[in-house]
């Protein structure tokens with residue numbers, strides 16, 4: 001069933017777990033995420049990233065996400081990832097998305113607040129949740145969203161005191177905070193600032209969103225969840241897993257005729273297994289989930 005981000009994360013708050021948000025720019029990735037969630041009877045978030053409009057436009061993929069969410073036997077939020085404007089937000093809301101992210105983190109502080117306030121006013125009027133971002137999430141440049149690749153290291157983490165002011169003034173439902181994760185594939189070991197994360201969570205009293213959330217160790221996932229992260233954006237590693245499986249399939253089998261539809265089946269299965277593992281960890285049930 002289709003649920004708002006607010007409702008989905010409120011339940012996560014009660015149960016001290018995180019909900020995985022899976023970007024779904026292909027039919028294989030949507031089916032993988034929904035099947036994984038249903039098999040585990042866990043809630044999820046299906047996300048369409050604005051940058052993926054180049055792969056498949058929101059007008060094409062959006063209605064498919066909404067339909068999958070409505071038919072699912074588990075709570076599913078349909079979310080716009082890294083929306084850049086009120087115009088794109090309105091488009092997502094019209095399609096039936098139950099949640100939007102407005103990313104104005106590259107703007108000045110006051111402009112960020114103004115932009116988020118505008119989106120919150122519009123979206124809340126339509127019973128749609130809002131995620132916004134404070135601080136800057138960099139990209140490894142490998143498969144990630146290239147939104148903030150040029151930012152200078154060290155000066156981009158979210159300030160816990162500023163975060164308090166930010167959520168009070170914007171009334172955002174969830175806050176994407178920067179405390180050491182990066183978009184894309186990690187080229188060096190992630191170094192997370194758990195103390196900062198805890199302070200942001202305590203100061204804001206909001207569910208915290210972790211971007212760049214694939215590729216962490218199982219211990220780090222548990223630590224961030226216990227520190228207030230309720231939504232984990234998980235994509236790059238699952239997408240790479242799908243491609244690796246297809247590559248192996250193509251190389252290993254001696255196909256005299258290769259059919260594209262067979263590749264989609266191989267990709268979907270690999271993405272699904274990867275997502276299932278992630279969801280099991282995010283549920284934070286105290287069991288060790290091996291690969």
Ligand SMILES: [Zn+2]
Pocket residue numbers: 082137145183211212233
């Ligand atoms: Zn992101």
